Amino acid sequence: MTKAVKKKENKGFFKFIKWFWLLFAMGILSVLMLFLLASWGVLGPLPTYESLENPQTNLASQIISSDGELLGKFYLDDNRTDVSYEDLPENLVNALIASEDVRFYDHSGIDARGTLRALFFLGKRGGASTITQQLARQIYVGPRSRSKFETIKQKTKEWVIATQLERRYTKEEIIKMYLNIYDFGNNADGIRSASRIYFGKEPKNLKIEESAMLVGMLQNSSLYNPLRREELTWKKRNTVLGQLAKYGYISEAEKDSLQALEINLNYNPESHRDGIATYFRMYLQGFMNDWIKKNPKPALEGERDKWNLYLDGLRIYTTVDSRMQQNAEDATAEHMERLQSVFFSQITPQDKTAPFIDLEPEEIDGIMERAIKTSDRWRKMKAAGKSEEEIRESFTKKTEMSVFDWKSDAHEKDTIMTPLDSIRYYKSFLRTAMMSMEPQTGHVKAWVGGVDYRHFQYDNVYQGARQVGSTFKPFVYAAAIDQLRLSPCDTLPDTQYCIEANKHGNPEPWCPKNTDGTYSGKSYTLKNALANSKNSVTAQLIDMVGPKSVVNIVNNLGLDRDIPAVPSIALGTHDFNVYEVVGAYGAFANQGVYVKPVMVTRIEDKNGTVLYEYIPETKDVLSKDVAYAMVNLMEGVTESGSGMRLRHSSMKNSKVYKEVVTGYPYEFKNPIAGKTGTTQNQSDGWFMGMVPNLVTGVWVGGEERSIHFKTTTYGQGAAMALPIWGLYMKKNYENEELGISDGEFPKPDDLSIQIDCDKIKEEAAKKVDTDDDLDDLDF
Incomplete structure (x- = not known):
C-alpha cells in the first residue's frame, strides 16, 4: 500500500471520526436545547411553581357516618378520595415499583439506563417512563398524541416536569400522588375508590394478589378491566406477581401459589344510585347546596369563590349510623316484598x-x-x-x-x-318511608325514603307528606293532659259524640265514628282509649281543649305547617311527612324537650379545616310530667292495643300474619311506647315506635291515595308499617354495640300526674258499696 493511499485512508477515517463527534455533539446539544425550550415554555405552557407545589386534582366529597364508615360520595366525573402513604399496604408499593420502575429510588425523575435501552431497542424491551414521569403525564401533560412531533414535545415536557416534581416531593409523596390520581375505570378514580369498588375494602387491607391486579391495571385500565376481560387481567396480574418474585419481594413458591388463584372480585359499584342510604344522600345533596350558597369559599387568587360539592373534596360528617341504616334497609325490603305480593294478589x-x-x-x-x-x-x-x-x-x-x-x-x-x-x-307498587332518631340529641340514625332509589327516586321521608291518621291523636291527648291536668287513668264514655256547628270554627256538626262504626257505651280510661284508638274519646278531648291549643302544641313540636284549627284535625286529617312526625314524637321520649332532627354534625375541607359545626335547636314544649304521662299512655298501645303484636304471639297462626308480618312473633319484653295510624280507605299505614333512646316512624302507602288495600285486614298500620319497625328493632338489639335501650323510660322524681290506674281503681272501690258501679270502667 502506497503512502498516498494510506494517507488518504487516514484522512477519511479522521474525517469520519470528526463528523461522528460533531453529529454526536449536535445531538447532545439538540437534546439540551429541546430541554431548554421545554423549560422556557416554548413547547407549550408548563405548570407554575404554585401548581407544582399544590397540584389540583378533582376530589369527591365524602359522606361519613357516625360510626366512621363511608356512606357515599358526591362527584361528577372523578370519584376520587385521597389516601395517605401510611395507609398504602407495603405489598402495593412493592408491586408498583417491581412492575413499573424498579430503579425508582435511585433516579431523579428520569431513568437514564431505561431511556437508553428504550432508544436502542426502539421500545421492544420495555418503555422508559418512570413513576414520576407517569405522574407528570397524568396531572400536567395529558394523554399521548398520535402525532410523532406532538409525542416528542409531550415526552420532553414529561422529563422536565418529572425532574421538577422530584425536587419538590419525596419519593413516598410521588407514589401516593400517582396512585391517588390514576383512573382505574368503573368510577374507580384513585386507589381508594379502586380498592373499595373492586374488592370492597380499604387499600390498607389489600392482599398481595389484589394489589398485583390493581398495579397491572395501571398500564391500561380499559384493556385490563376485570369486569370485561377477566382472563387478560388475570394474566397481567400474574406478570406483576412474577416481577415481585424476580426482584425478591416474594419467593418463587409464593409466586406460584398466588398465580394459581382466580381473580376474586367483590364488586361494589359506587354511584349516586347504588350503595346504602341513597335517599338520605340525595337529601344531603340539597342540604349541601343550600349551605354552599350561604357560605362563600375563602378562595386564593385564581381559585373558585364558591365551594364545589363535586370537586373540592369536602368531608361531611353525618349522624347516620351505617349499621342501623343497613338494618333499616334490610327490614324495609324484607317486609315490603311480602306486602307487595299480598297487594298484587288482591287484584x-x-x-x-x-x-x-x-x-x-x-x-x-x-x-x-x-x-x-x-x-x-x-x-x-x-x-x-x-x-x-x-x-x-x-x-x-x-x-x-x-x-x-x-x-x-x-x-x-x-x-x-x-x-x-x-x-x-x-x-302499582306500594311506597314506604322510615326514619329513626335519637330523641336526646336529634341525631337521625337511619333514613329510608323508598324501596329502591334506582327506580323510585321520590324521597317519602322528607318530600312526601301524607295524612297521619291516628298517629296525630297523642298530640290531642298531650294538650288535654297539659291544660286540663288529666291523667291517663281519667275516663270518658265511648259513645257517639258530636261537636255542634259553628263551635271551634266548624261550619257543620261534626260527629266522628269509631273505626268499626260501633260504640260500647262503656267508660274508657284515656290509656285504653288511645290504645284502642277510640275516635269518640278523641273528639271529646279536642272539644274540651279546643283545636287552637292542639295546633299551638304541634307547631312547637316542629309540625309547623298551616294547620286549620278545626276539630277534625284530631283524627289526623292533615298531611305531614315522616321527618316531622318523628321529630315531634321525640319530645315525648325526651321529657318534653323538642330537639330539631339533625343529619350533619360537621363539614371539613380536604385539609381537615372545620367549615361548619352543628348547634342543636331545642325548645321546651311540655313539662316532664306531661311527657312521661304521654309515654305511659302510648305504652298501653303495645300492651293491649293495636301494637300488642310486638309482644305477643297469640296471632302467629292467623292468615294475615303468615302472609304479611315478616319476622313475627317479635316478643319484645322491654318497655315500648307507640301508636299505629290508618287513614280513610286504608290509603296510609303508620307506626310510631319509641324506646328511651330511639324514636322511629314508618309510613306505607301507594303513590296515589286511590292505590290501597281493599280491607283493613292488610291495610291497617299494624299490618303495613309496624312489621318494619319490629324487624328493624330486632336487628338492632342483635348488635349490642349499638347501645339501643331496653330499659324503662326515665320517670320524673316529682311526678304529679297519677299514672297507676290500678291504684285509682282500688281507691274508687273503697268509696262505693258494690263493684257494680265499676263494671263500666275499662281499665
Whole structure:
C-alpha cells in the first residue's frame, strides 16, 4: 500500500471520526436545547411553581357516618378520595415499583439506563417512563398524541416536569400522588375508590394478589378491566406477581401459589344510585347546596369563590349510623316484598281499574295525564323541541326497558312495554318511608325514603307528606293532659259524640265514628282509649281543649305547617311527612324537650379545616310530667292495643300474619311506647315506635291515595308499617354495640300526674258499696 493511499485512508477515517463527534455533539446539544425550550415554555405552557407545589386534582366529597364508615360520595366525573402513604399496604408499593420502575429510588425523575435501552431497542424491551414521569403525564401533560412531533414535545415536557416534581416531593409523596390520581375505570378514580369498588375494602387491607391486579391495571385500565376481560387481567396480574418474585419481594413458591388463584372480585359499584342510604344522600345533596350558597369559599387568587360539592373534596360528617341504616334497609325490603305480593294478589281480572280502587275512568285518565306530563320522557322530548303529538305517540310505542321487580335478581328485570304501561306498572307498587332518631340529641340514625332509589327516586321521608291518621291523636291527648291536668287513668264514655256547628270554627256538626262504626257505651280510661284508638274519646278531648291549643302544641313540636284549627284535625286529617312526625314524637321520649332532627354534625375541607359545626335547636314544649304521662299512655298501645303484636304471639297462626308480618312473633319484653295510624280507605299505614333512646316512624302507602288495600285486614298500620319497625328493632338489639335501650323510660322524681290506674281503681272501690258501679270502667 502506497503512502498516498494510506494517507488518504487516514484522512477519511479522521474525517469520519470528526463528523461522528460533531453529529454526536449536535445531538447532545439538540437534546439540551429541546430541554431548554421545554423549560422556557416554548413547547407549550408548563405548570407554575404554585401548581407544582399544590397540584389540583378533582376530589369527591365524602359522606361519613357516625360510626366512621363511608356512606357515599358526591362527584361528577372523578370519584376520587385521597389516601395517605401510611395507609398504602407495603405489598402495593412493592408491586408498583417491581412492575413499573424498579430503579425508582435511585433516579431523579428520569431513568437514564431505561431511556437508553428504550432508544436502542426502539421500545421492544420495555418503555422508559418512570413513576414520576407517569405522574407528570397524568396531572400536567395529558394523554399521548398520535402525532410523532406532538409525542416528542409531550415526552420532553414529561422529563422536565418529572425532574421538577422530584425536587419538590419525596419519593413516598410521588407514589401516593400517582396512585391517588390514576383512573382505574368503573368510577374507580384513585386507589381508594379502586380498592373499595373492586374488592370492597380499604387499600390498607389489600392482599398481595389484589394489589398485583390493581398495579397491572395501571398500564391500561380499559384493556385490563376485570369486569370485561377477566382472563387478560388475570394474566397481567400474574406478570406483576412474577416481577415481585424476580426482584425478591416474594419467593418463587409464593409466586406460584398466588398465580394459581382466580381473580376474586367483590364488586361494589359506587354511584349516586347504588350503595346504602341513597335517599338520605340525595337529601344531603340539597342540604349541601343550600349551605354552599350561604357560605362563600375563602378562595386564593385564581381559585373558585364558591365551594364545589363535586370537586373540592369536602368531608361531611353525618349522624347516620351505617349499621342501623343497613338494618333499616334490610327490614324495609324484607317486609315490603311480602306486602307487595299480598297487594298484587288482591287484584283480579275483574279489576279493570287496577291498581286504582273505586275511581271513575275519567279520574284515572287525569292521574295518568299528570304522570305523563311530569315524566322524564316528556321533559326531555319537550326540551329537544319535539311536538306534543310526537311526544304522546312515543308513550304508546313498545320499547325495551329495565323495570323494578321484587322477585328478580337485584330487583330489576328486562322487559318490553310501552312507556304508558310502565307508568301504570310503577304506580302499582306500594311506597314506604322510615326514619329513626335519637330523641336526646336529634341525631337521625337511619333514613329510608323508598324501596329502591334506582327506580323510585321520590324521597317519602322528607318530600312526601301524607295524612297521619291516628298517629296525630297523642298530640290531642298531650294538650288535654297539659291544660286540663288529666291523667291517663281519667275516663270518658265511648259513645257517639258530636261537636255542634259553628263551635271551634266548624261550619257543620261534626260527629266522628269509631273505626268499626260501633260504640260500647262503656267508660274508657284515656290509656285504653288511645290504645284502642277510640275516635269518640278523641273528639271529646279536642272539644274540651279546643283545636287552637292542639295546633299551638304541634307547631312547637316542629309540625309547623298551616294547620286549620278545626276539630277534625284530631283524627289526623292533615298531611305531614315522616321527618316531622318523628321529630315531634321525640319530645315525648325526651321529657318534653323538642330537639330539631339533625343529619350533619360537621363539614371539613380536604385539609381537615372545620367549615361548619352543628348547634342543636331545642325548645321546651311540655313539662316532664306531661311527657312521661304521654309515654305511659302510648305504652298501653303495645300492651293491649293495636301494637300488642310486638309482644305477643297469640296471632302467629292467623292468615294475615303468615302472609304479611315478616319476622313475627317479635316478643319484645322491654318497655315500648307507640301508636299505629290508618287513614280513610286504608290509603296510609303508620307506626310510631319509641324506646328511651330511639324514636322511629314508618309510613306505607301507594303513590296515589286511590292505590290501597281493599280491607283493613292488610291495610291497617299494624299490618303495613309496624312489621318494619319490629324487624328493624330486632336487628338492632342483635348488635349490642349499638347501645339501643331496653330499659324503662326515665320517670320524673316529682311526678304529679297519677299514672297507676290500678291504684285509682282500688281507691274508687273503697268509696262505693258494690263493684257494680265499676263494671263500666275499662281499665
